[in-house]
Amino acid sequence: MAHPLTEKITQQLTQQQASGLLRQRKMVGTDPANVDFSHNDYLGLASSTELAQALYQGALTYGVGSKASPLVSGYGAAHQMLEQKLCDITDHQACMLFCSGFSANSALMKTLFDRTDVVIADKLVHASIIDGLVDSGAKLVRYLHNDIDSAARLLAKHPNNVLITESVFSMDGDIAPINALSALCQQHNSWLIVDDAHGFGVVDPRGSAAITAKQVDIQIVTFGKALGCQGAAILASQDVIDFLVANTRHYIYSTALSPANAYLAYAAIELIEKSPQLQTQLNDNISLFRALASQAGVKLTASQTAIQPIIIGDNTLTMTVADSLAQKGFKVGAIRSPTVPVGSARLRITLNAKHTSAQIHQLVAQLALLLIDQPNENP
Ligand SMILES: Cc1ncc(COP(=O)(O)O)c(C=O)c1O
Known part of the structure; x- marks a missing residue:
């Protein structure tokens, strides 16, 4: 008799093939x-010679691997330097690094919320946010995509909560009305969390259009898009980051971002600033x-x-x-x-x-x- 998992896998692959939904790598x-x-x-930074040299330099100076989780001995000078740079650019008080944006988003949601919380999110937020929220057990209510009236209605109904959006939406490319959402959140004593994966670095990191702590309470930036490399960071107040460092299972039980990659992301930001x-x-x-x-x-x-x-x-x-x-x-x-x-x-x-x-x-x-x-x- 075929193993039940074999049957399940075959059935799903056949269905996905038939509906044009079978995903394959090329x-x-x-x-x-x-x-x-x-x-x-x-x-176009992923193939930059200058950044390839920075990666080599980072590996020589700080090592190719972090060797341990951040709370054991995986947190070093390259990580600290990148965190400080990110805080300087965004005006957030503190920062923590992850190996990917997916992990940062999911970890944040799962650690921050539990089944007693209500979280308001744009209808189109990224899968990593949804997965983390599902794991957290929080009640998720969603407003119409980029619709400020719809967000206002939900905030009025559920004040003292949290609203989550992306800055630039990954599949539609449209931009969230961050300033209006920020004002609404303040009005309803709610926090604003922004996944800035597709915005960070695309606009001048210190320019007036860039997102900072002035508008958002928690900001997630990724290094795999405009920075052309790999990894991610959560930026927030010192208390929030202290809480996350002490309680985030993805962070505590996982090898830290490699120091060479941390240095690479640092060099990528410097390159963007001067170019x-x-x-x-x-x-x-x-x-x-x-x-x-x-x-x-x-x-x-x-x-x-x-x-x-x-x-x-x-x-x-x-x-x-x-x-x-x-x-x-x-x-x-x-x-x-x-x-x-x-x-x-x-x-x-x-x-x-x-x-x-x-x-x-x-x-x-x-x-x-x-x-x-x-x-x-x-x-
Ligand atoms: C909006 C958004 N957030 C988070 C992520 C995850 O980032 P990473 O690719 O670093 O895992 C992505 C990746 O596609 C994304 O589009």
């Missing part, structure tokens, strides 16, 4: 697509893509960020269009449910500072050819 470099419009390396032209190039590329798409009749959403979704709706059709683009030499994200709501499967096109104008022209030309006669459902 090794980078073996794909015929050679111009990549799918990743989150918005400033404002990277942000200008990215913004120019976003504007060019949107202008060309509009001229070619390719329907986009209102997103003004590096994340430019093209909603197709049907899972299989979305995969077909992405595969056709790959054959023409362009890799774009193909996003299906449950990552996005059923019926809103999409191409997720991400611009970065290193794309050339010619590459963007060519991509839009291919999109126009492929999307003619297709139900491109964007407003």
Whole structure:
């Protein structure tokens, strides 16, 4: 008799294959697509020679591995330096590092909340937040995506609580009304938690548009997007971080972020600070893509960020269009449910500072050819 788990696995794989939802890895470099419009390396730092040298330098100076969890002996000078840098930029009092943003978000939710809490969150917050909240047992109530009136109604009904949003939404690229949410939270004696994964570093880290402790109580930043490397941090008041350090199981029972990676993230922030032209190039590329798409009749959403979704709706059709683009030499994200709501499967096109104008022209030309006669459902 087949093992019950074998049956379960076979059944699920068959179902996912049939509904166009079977996810598979493709090794980078073996794909015929050679111009990549799918990743989150918005400033093109993942392949920076300067950062490769920083990683080497960090490994030589601080070691390749942290050897233990932070509370044992895994917390060293490189970690402390990065934490201080992050606090200086954001004005938060204290910081703690994680090996990934997923782990930081889940750990934060699970440690901060329990079944006596009510948590208000945007309808589209990241899976890592939802998973952590489910683990915490807190009651989750969700407001309509980026809808300030809907958030206000829930805060009025559940004051003295916490509201959670992303800054730039990962699958839609739109920006949360942080200042308005912050004012609402203050009005209702509630904390604001912002997952700044796709915002941090994309705008000038010390510029007026950057998110800081002035607006948010707890901020999560990740290093795997604009910083081009790996890891994440939670930033908050000293009391909150002291509480999290003492109680977060993901932190206490896990090997600390490698010191070489901590130093790398530190170097990436310094590189961003001294290279404002990277942000200008990215913004120019976003504007060019949107202008060309509009001229070619390719329907986009209102997103003004590096994340430019093209909603197709049907899972299989979305995969077909992405595969056709790959054959023409362009890799774009193909996003299906449950990552996005059923019926809103999409191409997720991400611009970065290193794309050339010619590459963007060519991509839009291919999109126009492929999307003619297709139900491109964007407003
Ligand atoms: C909004 C958001 N938060 C958190 C994460 C997780 O970050 P990491 O990739 O560092 O695990 C992601 C990753 O895709 C994300 O999009």
